[in-house]
Amino acid sequence: MDLTANKADKGAPTSKIIRLDLAYEGTEFCGWQVQVHQRSVQGVLEEAIYATTGERLRVRGCSRTDAGVHARGYVASFISRTTIPSERLVYPLNQHLPRDVRIHRSSEAAPGFDARRCAAGKTYSYTFSTAAQEPVLGRQLIAWERGSLDEARMQEACVLYQGTHDFRAFRSQGSSVVGTVRTLHEVRLEREGDLWRFWVTGNGFLYNMVRILVGTLFEVGHHTKTLADVRAALAGGDRLRAGRVAKPEGLILERVYYENQW
């Protein structure tokens, strides 16, 4: 017999870890993270939790996405004492969320689960258009890259990106992570006419890393950077050999991976 559980049933509700799977359009957000006087995904989520469970708490997110960046398969977690069954939080939370954030699933996670710390990998997509005119329909999710691009060179750069490298040349200042070595398991560039999509799956990403991988691809495609630059950036860590930070609107966090234990 589990005495602890019995005691808890009679007194205050025990705490549990709740996992939320959600999507958001980042256009009108300052990013995931709460910032004073700004509209953040974390902020509206914490308000919705307060309205639903009465708890003022901090939600942990799997990634600090920037302003304008979107997520299709974002994972967040928080510790709660709510008596509402974990899997029944979807409807009330969505009732209190704006239309640019939607919870798709809520569930109780194993003890110790933390959406950020436990993340073992992520897949991102980056969609861009090289049409003569700026995109209109669906433009919230499409970056516009003017001019023609050398696709063959870009495909070669994608091959160079794959594998384990020190990606310090592919990050912006402002993050304080210790290691800069990451493994990219899959890197893919698809194209249908003027509409392109870059896919990348890796075990972790530095600050702005996906957008710099894409910005570098653009420069390779425009012949303002060479494949030798890409090799040098991957080998020597020189930020200047890599490209600019591509615009945020094309970027979607597609999926987060966790080990089986979670």
Add this chain to the structure above:
Amino acid sequence: MDLTANKADKGAPTSKIIRLDLAYEGTEFCGWQVQVHQRSVQGVLEEAIYATTGERLRVRGCSRTDAGVHARGYVASFISRTTIPSERLVYPLNQHLPRDVRIHRSSEAAPGFDARRCAAGKTYSYTFSTAAQEPVLGRQLIAWERGSLDEARMQEACVLYQGTHDFRAFRSQGSSVVGTVRTLHEVRLEREGDLWRFWVTGNGFLYNMVRILVGTLFEVGHHTKTLADVRAALAGGDRLRAGRVAKPEGLILERVYYENQW
């Protein structure tokens, strides 16, 4: 030698008919048509023309799309005396247009061309999601239809729609067209998981016709209308045998067709 053209060159510029091919996202518009104190596509286009050529004029559109309805291949026309070459209007007009309207092409049309009167047919698409949660990414272009739908019945209804019928049961009040017989050349319903797309090409469409065709499909899919209702609506013109007007956000005017002479 063309004496008329010579005379015109020396005096006031002659007038010409300019055709614009454009796209817009309808979310923030009251529709195509100018309305007092509201933001219309026609209105912002006429302002952009004024800013570019200095002419205050009326633009003709191929269709009066409603509030929230989008267009990928819209055609507009106007009579102008501008000395700017017709095909060079794209850039300056786009400079004066908001980001939810983009001109893709400008050209001089044959004398007598009128974007609306000369239109010989149109293709529309209507995209909707039957996912458990409201769509987030791309939601500006996707209607949400809750519940499961009987796809086989809906496909049968699409077959019934095809051909020449009196579509008076499939229109909202408020338009003053004379005839209500139209021919639908192609009707198609595609599906990829929870995401569906309805395609229809016809020689003309009554007020709200596409949205009522879709609303009727929804009711057939939910079994609140039968295929017998659809047959009766097509044969007898009874508005009550057809379905509701589906929401605007899923609807896109994809393409407009003109006879070869234009």
